[in-house]
Amino acid sequence: MKVEVRNANEIAARLRRALPTVYPRLSMSVGYELARIMAKYPGKVRYPIAWKSRKQRRWYFWYRYQMESGRAQARAIRLGRGQARMRKASTFMPYRRGSDQTSQQLGGGWRVDRQGNNARVNNPVRYAAYVQGSKDQQPFHRNTGWATTGQGTDKLLRGNQIKKIFHQQLKLTLGGLVK
Numbered sequence: 001m002k003v004e005v006r007n008a009n010e011i012a013a014r015l016r017r018a019l020p021t022v023y024p025r026l027s028m029s030v031g032y033e034l035a036r037i038m039a040k041y042p043g044k045v046r047y048p049i050a051w052k053s054r055k056q057r058r059w060y061f062w063y064r065y066q067m068e069s070g071r072a073q074a075r076a077i078r079l080g081r082g083q084a085r086m087r088k089a090s091t092f093m094p095y096r097r098g099s100d101q102t103s104q105q106l107g108g109g110w111r112v113d114r115q116g117n118n119a120r121v122n123n124p125v126r127y128a129a130y131v132q133g134s135k136d137q138q139p140f141h142r143n144t145g146w147a148t149t150g151q152g153t154d155k156l157l158r159g160n161q162i163k164k165i166f167h168q169q170l171k172l173t174l175g176g177l178v179k
Helices: 008-038 054-069 071-078 083-092 128-132 139-144 149-158 161-177
Strands: 111-115 118-122
Touching: 008 111, 008 118, 008 149, 008 161, 128 139, 149 161
Parallel strands: none
Antiparallel strands: 111 118
């Protein structure tokens, strides 16, 4: 970055006036960039699915069967009287991203809110922690390529984007005094 100073007194005066608004704008811009990184959908699902446990796998197929076949049949499965139907159900219920009626559109759920001078980046989608959470991410989501919040933050810090955002905000604040 190259800075050409034309009038140091004018720069100092503008910075003093703009300081209360520069930091919040800067933090919000960085927050929006992190939300953009986190909203990116990965590639196709990688098979075989890496379930965390057999119990999780069984619940998933029970739930999918319940959603597609109705409560009575799903209740029979839950009570242990429908294992054959559950195995059959697992063959006709492939998941397609965005086609599921329980999907809350994870990528589009990222929000940036201002809290004082800081930005807060969050996703209100109820299952977000299991897909993109640093602690709770499930193995099959990791295998598919979903970035965790920690990985998104690392990518933002390693990249050149914060420097670009800072330079852009500095240009806006100082007008034509900075090139």
